[in-house]
Amino acid sequence: MKVSLFEQVPYRYIPDDYGDHNSSVVTAPYQVVDPDRMHESIFSAYAELLHGVRSGFDGIVVTEHSQSSYDVSPNPTLLASAVACAAQAEGLDPAIAVLGRSLGKTREPLKIAEEYALLDCISGGRLIAGFPVGLSYDANLNASLPAIETRDRAREHRELILKAWTSPSPFPWNGRFEKYGAVNIWPRPIQQPHPPVWVPGTGSTGTLRDILRNDYAFVYLSWDGPKLVGRHVFDRYWTLAEEMGRDRNPYRLAFLQVVAVAETDERAEKEYASHLMSLYHSGLGAIPGTAMAVPGYAEPAAIEAMLRAGGPDGMLARMRTATYKDIVDSQVAIVGSPATVADQLEAFVREFRIGNLLVMMQNGSMPRALTEKNISLFTAEVLPRLRPIWDDEGWEHRWWPRATAPAAAPVRTEAEAR
Amino acid sequence: MTLTPMDVRDEAVELFDGRLRLHVKIAGDGPPLLYFHPLSGLAWNPLLSQLAARHTVYAPEHPGTSPGDPHAISEVQTFWELLLVYEELIRALGLDRPVAVGQSFGGMVAADLAASFPQLFGKLVLMSPPGLWRDDAPIPLMAMVAGPPEDMPKYLFAHPDSEAARAVMALPADPELIPKAIAQGAWNVGCTTKFAWPIADHGLGRRLHRIGVPTLIVWGREDALVPVAYAEEFGSRIAGSQVEVIDDCGHVHQADQPERTWTAISKFLDG
Numbered sequence: 001m002k003v004s005l006f007e008q009v010p011y012r013y014i015p016d017d018y019g020d021h022n023s024s025v026v027t028a029p030y031q032v033v034d035p036d037r038m039h040e041s042i043f044s045a046y047a048e049l050l051h052g053v054r055s056g057f058d059g060i061v062v063t064e065h066s067q068s069s070y071d072v073s074p075n076p077t078l079l080a081s082a083v084a085c086a087a088q089a090e091g092l093d094p095a096i097a098v099l100g101r102s103l104g105k106t107r108e109p110l111k112i113a114e115e116y117a118l119l120d121c122i123s124g125g126r127l128i129a130g131f132p133v134g135l136s137y138d139a140n141l142n143a144s145l146p147a148i149e150t151r152d153r154a155r156e157h158r159e160l161i162l163k164a165w166t167s168p169s170p171f172p173w174n175g176r177f178e179k180y181g182a183v184n185i186w187p188r189p190i191q192q193p194h195p196p197v198w199v200p201g202t203g204s205t206g207t208l209r210d211i212l213r214n215d216y217a218f219v220y221l222s223w224d225g226p227k228l229v230g231r232h233v234f235d236r237y238w239t240l241a242e243e244m245g246r247d248r249n250p251y252r253l254a255f256l257q258v259v260a261v262a263e264t265d266e267r268a269e270k271e272y273a274s275h276l277m278s279l280y281h282s283g284l285g286a287i288p289g290t291a292m293a294v295p296g297y298a299e300p301a302a303i304e305a306m307l308r309a310g311g312p313d314g315m316l317a318r319m320r321t322a323t324y325k326d327i328v329d330s331q332v333a334i335v336g337s338p339a340t341v342a343d344q345l346e347a348f349v350r351e352f353r354i355g356n357l358l359v360m361m362q363n364g365s366m367p368r369a370l371t372e373k374n375i376s377l378f379t380a381e382v383l384p385r386l387r388p389i390w391d392d393e394g395w396e397h398r399w400w401p402r403a404t405a406p407a408a409a410p411v412r413t414e415a416e417a418r
Numbered sequence: 419m420t421l422t423p424m425d426v427r428d429e430a431v432e433l434f435d436g437r438l439r440l441h442v443k444i445a446g447d448g449p450p451l452l453y454f455h456p457l458s459g460l461a462w463n464p465l466l467s468q469l470a471a472r473h474t475v476y477a478p479e480h481p482g483t484s485p486g487d488p489h490a491i492s493e494v495q496t497f498w499e500l501l502l503v504y505e506e507l508i509r510a511l512g513l514d515r516p517v518a519v520g521q522s523f524g525g526m527v528a529a530d531l532a533a534s535f536p537q538l539f540g541k542l543v544l545m546s547p548p549g550l551w552r553d554d555a556p557i558p559l560m561a562m563v564a565g566p567p568e569d570m571p572k573y574l575f576a577h578p579d580s581e582a583a584r585a586v587m588a589l590p591a592d593p594e595l596i597p598k599a600i601a602q603g604a605w606n607v608g609c610t611t612k613f614a615w616p617i618a619d620h621g622l623g624r625r626l627h628r629i630g631v632p633t634l635i636v637w638g639r640e641d642a643l644v645p646v647a648y649a650e651e652f653g654s655r656i657a658g659s660q661v662e663v664i665d666d667c668g669h670v671h672q673a674d675q676p677e678r679t680w681t682a683i684s685k686f687l688d689g
Contacts, residue, residue, distance in 0.1 A: 141564055144616035148482075148491060148608040176495065294564050296608020300488050300601040307597035 001349065001389045002400060004059035004097060005052035005375065006256055006358040008071040009045040009079070012365050013037045014282045018069075019320055024286035026141045028069040042072060044368040048361070049083045051372050055379035059095030059128070061358050063221075064102055065135070066142040070283030070364075077101065077115040084123040089411040095401045096123050097358075099200050099219060100130025103161075104154035105139035109178060110185060112157070113164040117189045124405030125190035130219070131158050132200040137291035148296030153177050165194040196399040198254060203233035204302065205240070212244045217356070217399035219254040223284055224316065225331035226255070226348035234352040250355035250390050251397040257345065258333040259359045261377040265336040271370060273324045276333050278364030285319030292316075333363075338381035345386060355390055355397065425470075426462055433506045438493045440507055441484040443477040446470025450516035452508070452539075453477040454524025456670075457563075457614070459606035461586070465672040468680055472687070473517065478507060482609035485602060497613040497620050500527065501534055508538060515540035517687065522546055522644070522669065523610050526618055529652070532633075533625035542633040543683055544652060546644045546669055548618035555647040560616045562643060563607055576640040576668035583673045626655035633659040634686040638667030638674060660686065 011033060022029055049060045060083055062076040073079060076098050084096045096119060101112040120127035133139070133154040140147040156175045163171065163183070170184035189195050200219040201207040211218045218237060222229050238248065246252070260276065262268035293303070318326070327333050334344045349357060361378065362371040426445040433440055443460060451473035453466060460479050469475050481503065482491025494500050504527065508516065518539045520528025525547025532542050548557050562573040571578035571587060589596050613620075633656050637649035646663060653661040662682040664675050671679040 137564075140615075141560065144560070146608075146612045146615040148612045152492075288566070290564055290566055293604075294608075295604040295606075296611060298604075300598075300605040303601035303604055304597045307600060 001250070001355050001357060001386055002058040002095070002397065003357045003359065003383055003386055004061050004095065005049060005057040006061040006063075006360045007045050007049050007052075007362055008063060008065075008360070009042055009073045010070045010279070010283055010362075010364055011038060011072055012041045012044070012367065014069060014278065014365065016278070016282070019282040019286035022286060023288055023291070024070045024283050025065070025068045025137050025288075025291055028067065032069075038072070044371070045362070046079060046082055047368060048371045048375065049079070050086050052361075052375050052379070053083065053087050053092050053094045054090070055375055056383060057094065057375075057379060059097050059126075061097040061099055063099050063130075064132075064138075066105075066138055068138075070279070070286075075101070075115075077119055080119055081122060084119060084126070088123065088408040091408070091410040093126070093403065095126050095128055097128035097198065098130050099128075099198060099221070100132055102132050102134025102138055102154075103157040104132075104150040105134040105143045105145065106157060107143070107145075109157035109160050110164060110180070110183065113161040114185050114187075116161075116195065117165065117185060117187050120189040120191055120195050121187045123401075123403075124408065125195075125403045126401040127189065127191070127195040128198050128399075128401060129195040130198050130200060131161075131216070135292065136294045136297040137287065140294040140297060141291060146296065147294040149177075150297055162194060165189055190404050191402050196401060198399065203229070203237070205236065208237055208240050209244070212241055212246050215246070217252055217254055219256070219356075219358070221256045221358075223256065223258065223332065225257070225333070226352065227331045230255075230348060230352050234354075238353065248353060249395045249398070250353040250393070251395055251399055253352070253354045254356035254358055255349075255352070255354045256358045256360060258363060259341055259345070259361060259378060259382075260333060260335045260363075260374055261338055261341050261382060262373075263337065263377075265340055268336045268340075269324070269328075272335055272363075272366070272374075275366035275370070276327060276335070276363050277322075277324055280319040280322055280327060280332075280364075283364055284316065285322070287316075289317060338377060341378070342382045342385045345382065346389065349386065349389060355395070356399075357386065431507055431510050433503055433510060434493060438481060438490055438503065439487065440481065440490075440503065441479045441487075442507070442511070443479070444474065446473055446475045448473045450474050450476060450511075450513045452513070452516050452518045452528075454504075454518065454520035454528045455480065456522035456524055457607055457610045458603060459483040459610075463586070463672055464676060465679070465683075468684075469519065472684075476511060476513070476516070478504065480606070480610055483602075483606040488605055488609075491609045491612065497530075500613055501531055504531055505535055505538065517541045517543070519543040519683070520545065520547060523548065523614055523618070525549070526614070526622065529626065529629070530620065530622050532631060533622065533628045536628055536630050539631050541687070542629065542631055543636065543686065544633065545636045545671055546638060546641050546648075547652070548614065548644050548648075549620070549622040550648055550651050551617055551619045552647060552651070555645040557618065557644050559611070559614060559618060559643070563611055573643045574669045574673075576638060576666055576674045580673065582676065583670070586670060586673050623651070623655065626652065627657070629656045629659075632686075632689075634683065635659055635661045636671060636679065636682055637661070637663050638669060638671055639663050639665050640667060640674075641669045643669040 065071040260272035526549035575583040667675040
């Protein structure tokens with residue numbers, strides 16, 4: 001299977017009691033930021049991604065959020081581009097997954113087509129194109145677009161981007177939301193007909209059907225762990241896949257998992273617990289529930305079903321007050337020795353037929369040195385156990401980049417060149 | 419006179435070349451009066467019963483807010499199309515220069531209809547409509563709609579704990595009906611804010627001078643959603659209009675000050 005390093009870009013010095021008084025999105029008060037520490041927080045994310053690439057991850061994964069303290073990444077293609085250039089310069093070969101520029105949020109969809117195409121060219125055909133609708137707070141509050149139009153806008157933008165990549169000649173676009181006289185972007189993607197498309201979603205049946213119909217990969221970015229939501233989402237996914245005549249290729253699926261590895265279980269708790277809890281208490285847990293569903297974002301039938309089922313699925317609604325034990329017992333985070341972590345990961349990966357695992361190794365306040373240790377231990381001792389999991393079934397990974405250019409010749413220093 | 423739900427009938431009118439069926443609640447007897455509801459959708463409130471005692475009240479439901487037809491909103495793509503829908507509705511119902519009463523979001527719709535089609539209405543009543551914008555008097559529409567539900571009454575009422583205010587916010591007594599009611603309420607706001615997001619300004623201020631019919635502008639002095647400063651903004655742009663500011667009153671006049679509100683409106687309708 002493919003295992004990639006997923007990284008968000010939190011400001012790492014959020015005060016402990018921040019979530020008691022503040023939201024982590026939209027109105028997050030910038031006064032808590034020290035500019036030098038912001039520089040360090042952002043540069044550390046880049047350095048950790050590069051460390052992950054050097055340590056043997058198959059790819060890197062980044063996301064987009066505006067006006068947020070937990071992911072200071074208003075345009076993830078910037079960070080992805082830096083990693084892609086550095087990897088090329090070192091002769092390394094990671095997939096670059098942007099999951100992604102939000103299609104329901106953008107006012108300039110052709111910029112996404114252009115940026116993704118540029119990234120595919122920079123990386124020699126190693127881009128995975130993420131096409132998320134976008135979270136409600138980001139599309140409807142930050143970008144202030146009417147909630148009820150979010151999905152229609154995302155659909156039109158996806159269609160426009162795919163056409164901009166594949167149309168052999170300039171074309172006019174008379175859409176509901178966008179109008180262009182002549183679309184003719186430079187560059188176009190290296191991968192033909194276009195880079196593999198991964199669609200992040202929360203697993204609503206409508207989204208899953210759309211993904212399966214178009215033969216895209218489904219990425220479940222839940223932060224809820226496999227125990228609370230896996231059965232509910234993945235069983236439905238595979239049932240739908242069968243109904244719609246799709247095969248059981250595990251590479252159709254990607255799943256995000258928070259992971260922290262240390263030499264022993266005890267040491268893992270000691271080293272990581274406070275940092276993990278800062279993510280849940282001050283980051284994800286400090287997103288107000290109402291900001292995730294501005295009226296009009298979700299259909300009335302979906303809201304009614306959610307309320308009848310007793311509220312939102314999983315852990316997100318409870319994260320603000322969750323204890324470390326809640327988080328670990330529910331597998332929202334998988335924490336422990338390499339053997340503990342590998343056992344838990346392997347079990348659910350096999351159970352739910354997940355072909356792409358995205359592991360998040362930095363959380364909240366976790367410093368760079370500890371994150372790099374986490375990455376090193378994981379790649380050395382856990383990754384080798386995961387990689388062969390699907391080999392015996394012999395599936396082709398049709399959602400992985402088809403790099404056409406070899407990794408560029410390493411860039412040497414003057415001393416090396418002599 | 420108090421109307422019961424039995425006295426209110428529902429009529430579905432086909433509009434937009436048959437693509438849209440707009441539901442209209444109709445009650446009462448007398449000269450025609452159109453009531454345009456606020457963001458949250460149509461609720462038959464005591465003010466409507468008072469109006470129906472002297473008028474035939476036609477209260478259209480904003481597209482998408484009628485139960486069972488949520489996707490009707492997709493047929494109306496822009497605010498301009500919404501105005502055209504209502505102009506078609508008035509012709510389809512055969513109403514000759516009805517009175518228009520618009521409340522909050524509905525007031526913005528009624529004002530723009532009156533400005534866009536100067537011959538459409540006979541009289542106009544605007545109850546604290548959004549539609550204009552002043553940087554020194556921001557309208558916290560987004561904060562209210564996207565904020566915690568428990569904060570909503572503070573935007574709407576001068577007296578959030580009054581019986582009338584609680585009645586406006588009440589959920590069904592039967593717990594089985596609550597999920598549907600919450601879902602419908604949220605969707606209604608999604609359907610109306612489509613044309614009011616994030617700032618309800620479609621350039622109405624540049625068209626208000628076209629309104630030539632007798633106009634009453636009613637505002638609560640303590641309005642925490644659309645500040646009372648806008649009463650004068652509307653008043654000064656609509657020639658000959660009358661502004662009534664009600665003391666000790668928030669955004670939902672008929673809940674905070676039912677008697678003073680009715681006195682102001684009925685006097686204007688008599689005149």
